[in-house]
Amino acid sequence: MKQMNNDEKGFFADFFGTLFGYVKKNWKKILVFSLTFLFTVALIYLDANTSENVASYAIGEYEVGQIADRTIYATKSLQADEYFPISIEEGEKVIRKGFPITEEDFLKLRKMSSSPNYIDYRAFADKILYLMLLASLCILFYSPVLINRVVELKEVVLESILFLIVFSFATFGDKSAFFQSIYALPVIIPSALCVGLVAILFGQISAVFFSIIISMGILCAANFELVPFLFTLASTLTFTRIVRNIEHRIDMVFSSIGLAVFNVIYILTLKVIFNDNFIDAIFILPGIAFNGFLSGILVLGLLTPLEAILNTASVFRLMDLSDHQNTPMLRKLFLTAPGTYQHSLMVGQLAESACNKIGANALLARVASYYHDIGKIEHPEYFTENNIESENKHTDLNPSLSVSVIKSHVRLGVEKARQMYLPKQVTDIIVEHHGNGVITFFYNAAKEKDPSVSIEDYKYDGNPPTTKESAVVMLADSVEAACKTLDKPTAQRLEKFIQQIINSKIESHQLDDCALTFGELTKIKEAFVDILAAYYHGRIKYQNQKDPDEEKNDLNDVESNSMGEKNE
Numbered sequence: 001m002k003q004m005n006n007d008e009k010g011f012f013a014d015f016f017g018t019l020f021g022y023v024k025k026n027w028k029k030i031l032v033f034s035l036t037f038l039f040t041v042a043l044i045y046l047d048a049n050t051s052e053n054v055a056s057y058a059i060g061e062y063e064v065g066q067i068a069d070r071t072i073y074a075t076k077s078l079q080a081d082e083y084f085p086i087s088i089e090e091g092e093k094v095i096r097k098g099f100p101i102t103e104e105d106f107l108k109l110r111k112m113s114s115s116p117n118y119i120d121y122r123a124f125a126d127k128i129l130y131l132m133l134l135a136s137l138c139i140l141f142y143s144p145v146l147i148n149r150v151v152e153l154k155e156v157v158l159e160s161i162l163f164l165i166v167f168s169f170a171t172f173g174d175k176s177a178f179f180q181s182i183y184a185l186p187v188i189i190p191s192a193l194c195v196g197l198v199a200i201l202f203g204q205i206s207a208v209f210f211s212i213i214i215s216m217g218i219l220c221a222a223n224f225e226l227v228p229f230l231f232t233l234a235s236t237l238t239f240t241r242i243v244r245n246i247e248h249r250i251d252m253v254f255s256s257i258g259l260a261v262f263n264v265i266y267i268l269t270l271k272v273i274f275n276d277n278f279i280d281a282i283f284i285l286p287g288i289a290f291n292g293f294l295s296g297i298l299v300l301g302l303l304t305p306l307e308a309i310l311n312t313a314s315v316f317r318l319m320d321l322s323d324h325q326n327t328p329m330l331r332k333l334f335l336t337a338p339g340t341y342q343h344s345l346m347v348g349q350l351a352e353s354a355c356n357k358i359g360a361n362a363l364l365a366r367v368a369s370y371y372h373d374i375g376k377i378e379h380p381e382y383f384t385e386n387n388i389e390s391e392n393k394h395t396d397l398n399p400s401l402s403v404s405v406i407k408s409h410v411r412l413g414v415e416k417a418r419q420m421y422l423p424k425q426v427t428d429i430i431v432e433h434h435g436n437g438v439i440t441f442f443y444n445a446a447k448e449k450d451p452s453v454s455i456e457d458y459k460y461d462g463n464p465p466t467t468k469e470s471a472v473v474m475l476a477d478s479v480e481a482a483c484k485t486l487d488k489p490t491a492q493r494l495e496k497f498i499q500q501i502i503n504s505k506i507e508s509h510q511l512d513d514c515a516l517t518f519g520e521l522t523k524i525k526e527a528f529v530d531i532l533a534a535y536y537h538g539r540i541k542y543q544n545q546k547d548p549d550e551e552k553n554d555l556n557d558v559e560s561n562s563m564g565e566k567n568e
Contacts, residue, residue: 029156036160037135040167040217044127047171047221064106068095074112084111123223130220134213141209148205148515149467152424154310155202159210162194166214170221170228181280182227183267186235187287189218189228192259192295195236199243200303201312203361211236227270234266235259235292247319247363249300256296263292313423318367321422329374329420339385340376343480344369346535350476351469354527358520360468368429369473371422375413375430379405385481399446403439403458410434410462425469432470433477434460435510464510471514472524475502479528489536495529 023030062068072095078088086107088094094108095101101109142151169189173179179188191214199207211233219229242255267288271278307317324330334341348369355362380386382394382405394402410431417427436459443458465471478501483489486497502521505511516524 028153029151032153032156032160033135033138036164037131039164040131041128043164043168043171044124044131044220048124062095062101062106062109064101064103066101068097068099068101071095071097072109074108078111086111088112127220134216134220137216138213141213147209151206154312155206158201158306158310159198159206162197162210163214163217166191166194167217167221170218174222178283181284182222182225183271183276183284184280184287185222185228186231186267187284187291189232190291190295190298191215191218191232192235192239192263192292193298196239196243196295196299197302197306199240200299200314200316201306201310204240204244207240208237211240227274231263231266231270235263238262238266239292239295243299247315249303249316252296252300256293259292259296260289261292263288311421311423313361313364313367313425315363317423318363321426322363322367322370324370329416330370333374333377336377337373337380337383337386339387340373340380340383343385344371344373346480347372347473347476350480350528350531351472353531354472354476354524355469357523357527358468358472358516360472364425365429365469365472365476368426368433368469369476371413371417371426372430372433372473372477373409373413374416375409375411377416378412379409382406383409394442399442399449400457403442403446406439406442407460410460425467428466429470429473431462432465433474434462435464435474435508436460436462437505437508437510464512465514468514468516468520471511471516474510475505475524476528478505479532483532483536489532491529491533494532494536495525498525498528498532 071093074088074090074092074094076088077090080087084107086104088108088111094112095105140146142156144150166189170185173185173188179185194214195207195211198210215229215233215236218232219225222228239255239259242258243252246252246255264285267284270276271281303314303316306312307314321327324334330341333344348366351365351369352362354360355365376383376386382402397405410433413430414427417430438455439458439460443453443455446453446458465474479498482501483494483497486493489497502525511521
C-alpha cells in the first residue's frame with residue numbers, strides 16, 4: 001500500500017487543523033444550524049405522514065370506476081379497524097394496471113394513504129437533498145466575504161426560528177380546504193413579517209439573503225410549486241426595499257399599506273402569467289392585502305421587545321439614542337464636558353456625511369460619534385476642548401500619568417455604554433475609535449526625558465476598526481480635533497491636511513481590518529473637506545465692526561472718565 005509523502009501529510013494536517021479551528025470557533029452557530037436542519041426534516045416527515053399519498057402517488061389521482069394506469073402493491077399488512085373495516089396483506093395487488101378500480105380497491109387505497117406506514121420516501125429523500133443544497137447556500141450567503149461582517153449568534157438563532165415558522169405555515173397550510181390553492185397558500189405565510197424584522201434589526205443585506213432563503217424553503221414546503229415561491233420572493237424583497245429608509249415608527253404604517261398594494265399586484269400578475277381564472281379572487285385578493293398590512297403592523301409591535309432582548313442597532317433604537325433632549329447621558333455630557341459635547345456633534349456630522357458618500361450605515365456612525373467620548377465625563381478637565389480658558393492640567397503631570405488619564409476615557413466609555421445597554425455596534429466603535437494608535441504628544445514628551453521609554457506604554461488599549469463605520473468615526477474624530485489647530489483653513493489647506501491624517505492612519509495600520517478601499521477614502525476626504533471648509537469659511541468684516549478687545553478698552557475709558565467727572 002502506497003504511503004503518503006510529507007506534502008500530502010502536511011496538506012491533510014493543515015486542512016483538518018483549519019476545520020477543527022473553525023468548528024471550535026463557531027460551534028454554537030453550527031449547533032443552531034444543525035438543529036434547524038433537523039427540525040425542518042422533522043416537519044417534512046410529519047407532512048409526509050399526514051399527506052394522502054399512496055406510494056409515490058396522491059389519492060386524488062384515483063376514483064371508483066377509473067381504469068388504473070399502474071399497478072400498486074401493498075408493501076405492508078394492515079389490519080381492519082372501525083374507520084376502514086377491511087384488511088390488506090403485504091404484497092397484495094391493490095389495483096391492477098388496465099383494470100377498473102372497484103369500491104373495495106378504492107377503500108384499500110384510502111386506508112393505505114391514511115396510514116403513517118405509507119410515506120412517499122422518494123419525495124421525502126428529494127426534499128432532504130434539496131434542503132442540503134439550501135443549507136450550503138446559507139453557509140455561502142452568511143460568510144463574512146459576502147455579508148461583509150461576522151454574523152452574531154443572536155442573528156443566527158432568530159433567523160432560524162423565523163425560517164421554521166415560515167416553513168411550518170407553508171408545509172401545513174394546504175391541510176386546510178381554504179388554502180389548498182397555490183394562490184391562496186401565501187395568504188397565511190408570514191414571510192414579509194419575518195423578513196421585515198430581519199431588515200430592521202440586522203440590515204438590508206441580511207434581509208435580502210434571508211428573503212432568498214425562505215423563498216426557496218417555501219418552494220420545498222409547497223411541493224415545488226412556483227407560484228408561492230415567486231410571490232414570496234417578490235413580496236419580501238419589496239418589503240426590504242420599502243423599509244430601507246424609514247426613520248420613525250409611524251413610517252411602518254405607510255410601509256404596511258404599500259406592501260398590501262404590491263402584494264395584490266404580484267398575485268394578479270402571477271394569475272395572468274400562469275393563465276389562472278379569477279373565480280377565487282374575492283377571497284385571495286383581500287387576504288393577500290391583509291397579510292401585507294398586518295405584517296408591517298406586527299413588525300412594529302414585535303420590534304420593541306426584540307430590540308430589548310437582542311440589543312441590536314435598529315434604525316428606531318438609533319433614532320431614540322440620537323435624541324439630545326431626552327437622553328440623560330448626552331445631557332450630562334453637555335453639562336459636564338461642553339467642549340467634548342460640541343466636538344462629538346461635529347464628529348457625528350462629519351461621519352454621517354462620509355458614510356452617506358460610501359454607502360455605509362450613516363445613522364450608526366452619527367449615533368456612535370455622539371457617544372464615542374462619553375468616558376471623558378469622569379475627568380473632563382484633563383481634555384483640552386474642555387479647558388480652553390483654564391490652565392492645562394497636564395502641565396505639572398508626568399507624561400506616563402497623563403497618558404493613563406487620556407487612555408482611561410476609552411475604558412470608562414465602554415463601561416458606561418454597557419451600563420446603558422447600548423447596542424454592540426455602538427460599543428465596538430467606542431472601543432475602536434482610537435484603535436491601538438500611539439498618543440504621540442505624551443510619547444514625545446516622555447522620550448525627551450527618557451530615550452529608552454517603551455512605545456507600547458503610550459498606545460491606546462483598543463483594537464483597530466473592524467467596520468467601515470468605525471473607521472469613519474476614527475478619521476472624523478482625528479480630523480475634527482486636528483483641524484482646529486490649522487491656521488487659515490482654506491479648502492486647499494484642509495484637503496492636504498486631511499490627506500496627511502488619513503495617510504498617517506494607513507501607515508500606522510489602523511485601517512487594515514475595516515475593508516475601506518482607496519476610492520472610499522477619497523470620498524471620505526471630500527466629505528470632510530466640504531463640511532469643514534463651509535464651517536471655517538471667512539466672512540466680510542462690516543464697516544462698523546470693532547475688535548472685541550478694542551471695544552472693551554474704549555468702554556473702560558468711558559467708565560474712567562465718567563467716574564472722574566463724578567468725583568470732581
